[in-house]
Amino acid sequence: MQLFSHRNRDSQPRTLPILRTLVLVVCAVALGAFGVLSLGAHPQVHAASWTQIWGDDFNGTNGTAPSSTNWRYDLGTGYGCAGCPNNWGTGEVESNTNSTANVYLDGSGHLAIKPIRDGSGNWTSGRIETQQTNFTPPAGGELAVEATIQQPNVSGAAAAGYWPAFWMLGSAFRGVYTNWPGIGEVDIMEDINGLSSEFGTLHCGVNPGGPCNETTGIGSGQHTVGGLQTAFHTYRVEIDRSVAPEQIRWYLDGSNFFTINANQVDATTWANAVDHSFFIILNVAMGGGFPAAFGGGPTGATQSGNPMLIDYVHVFTAGGCGTSCPTPTTAPTSTPSGSGFTQGVNAIGSNQAQFWFKPNGWTAGYAIVHYTIAGQGQQNVTMTYNSSTARWEFTAGGFAVGTTVTYAFTYSKGGTQYDTPTYSWTDGGGSATPTPTPITCSSGNFAEGVVNTGATAALPWFQPCGWTAGYVIIHYTIPGQVQQNVTMTYNSGTARWEYGINGLNAGQTLTFSFTYQKAGTQFDSGTYTWTHP
Structure with a gap:
């Protein structure tokens, strides 16, 4: 409005x-x-x-x-x-x-x-x-x-x-x-x-x-x-x-x-x-x-x-679409000119950091950064193109030395939208930093984890590595409560399945596992634990 x-x-x-x-x-x-x-x-x-x-x-x-x-x-x-x-x-x-x-x-x-x-x-x-x-x-x-x-x-x-x-x-x-x-x-x-x-x-x-x-x-x-x-x-x-x-x-x-x-x-x-x-x-x-x-x-x-x-x-x-979906859209490699990109994070001052995304020899229609500072909710921000540096940039506040941020990009290339892998970066108090290393996700397998999103909240996630899940269900138990079984939601911005959980207290341990569909067959993961800080 x-x-x-x-x-x-x-x-x-x-x-x-x-x-x-x-x-x-x-x-x-x-x-x-x-x-x-x-x-x-x-x-x-x-x-x-x-x-x-x-x-x-x-x-x-x-x-x-x-x-x-x-x-x-x-x-x-x-x-x-x-x-x-x-x-x-x-x-x-x-x-x-x-x-x-x-x-x-x-x-x-x-x-x-x-x-x-x-x-x-x-x-x-x-x-x-x-x-x-x-x-x-x-x-x-x-x-x-x-x-x-x-x-x-x-x-x-x-x-x-x-x-x-x-x-x-x-x-x-x-x-x-x-x-x-x-x-x-x-x-x-x-x-x-x-x-x-x-x-x-x-x-x-x-x-x-x-x-x-x-x-x-x-x-x-x-x-x-x-x-x-x-x-x-x-x-x-x-x-x-x-x-x-x-x-x-x-x-x-x-x-x-x-x-x-x-x-x-x-x-x-x-x-x-x-x-x-x-x-x-x-x-x-x-x-x-x-x-x-x-x-x-x-x-x-x-x-x-x-x-x-x-x-x-x-x-x-x-x-x-399960197995009938096209191969998930992931970022091209970051080396060949005209087909890839470079990206990174620079520490700026005492409490700010600048995310940047730079196409290599091509023009992006837009670039969106999806980032989560530890202990906070995910932010999704359309970046601004800086013609002086020939890259897309966004400066965020709320950082301190030792703060870890996970982030990914969504960008448009040739009229098609792509999602990058997820990266992590820790504020070391310096200025420019090298390109961060993506979170490990070996082909054919999956990665999983939990993001602390608040004093009583957490975001478990499940990320297929180079394949498409037909669905993902999380089974989780908060101490003193009965097990919950919930179908997770696919987040195209982070290229992973996510579900927000509330009602956790500091020091409580969340126990969870996943049921997922791969190539038409249902699988159950191992059981994991995560303790709310």
Whole structure:
């Protein structure tokens, strides 16, 4: 969402993201050029054997906060970065809080996000994101993200300015905040002004204009269905990489009402926007460009205190091409000119380090660094090209002598996206460092490990070495608890299977093993242990 008034949308460029379809009135007119909207026959949810990989059913005591293991809050009126606009970039007027007055469990198995106007006319509301950023459509498979929601039960003049939404952003957005729309935004459900409607949209490419018609995006336009404010309805999006061309399909109560095909844009734009991991956002905005395009608000007649209710959010995957997948894309060797790259990390000052990636005799369309500092979560950042050094660079803070970082790169070469191996580097307090040595992963075997991602969290991972796993299941036990068995998620950014675990305390030992499919046969690994520092 980003500040972009309906009045001057053709002349004012937008530099930050989350602009979820703000000017969808244009989208409705331009629909025929960009998508397929089915208002007659209703194809049902695509047949597949789905495995739930994540979910929250919002069970808990009335008036308590949602799980901090699953959710994080967006606070105030913007991300606060250099280049981040105020009002979340959309012109919305509320300030988002972590108060249980705005975001709370209702005690009946629902999450409520409630906008409230105070006596001075100021609005507060809530906006939360999943902690996990690794919801990924597997190569040759499918990702489905679904929620059952009752939109705010208000209509007419009393609903002016209400803007409920259920949506996703590409994981590379987190921590950067200025790389929209190239990293992809999938709006699963939006409505405005109590219209009892559903809008589905993909944002991608460049802004303004570009292959995805930004800032409008490629959208369904207004899909009107009675009763969306007065009852629960199920909203779902499926990203399907098992078909050619790949598709994104939107469903309302099981009926497919809108589909986008990959060949509607160029291959690079699609891969950058879709073929990677995502995180999920739930919020109720008040005002902004999208409501303004349909009459405006909030006004003095707008009614305070009507929550969006969410019964559950579930994430599923299906399939995966197993042995029929092409050989996994790995980086070419780093020696021959025109086919490889060099990379490294330089220590800068007392607490910073600079990652760099340098193509050897060819031009990269982009380069993204995925890095994890010990004890912190993974960051995914689009690097900046430095013409003076002829390489892509990104400087990160939070380092100290002895700090170890693991990292990898995603880059575009000749219109195709590639992932490098994973590297590690330890801050020795010097300046330039030689190219780090990749973590050992012998061909035909696998590597595994655990990354400490927080005071009570860890990220086990499983990485096939030169082959493709059909699936990976982790079996883990935290002391004093029963064994958990969870299908892991493939992270194309790190080229490995991952699953985040919470509820660990310092000194506790995690016991774990893997079940995985290789060349159509299921194998069980040995048992490993890891102690939380």
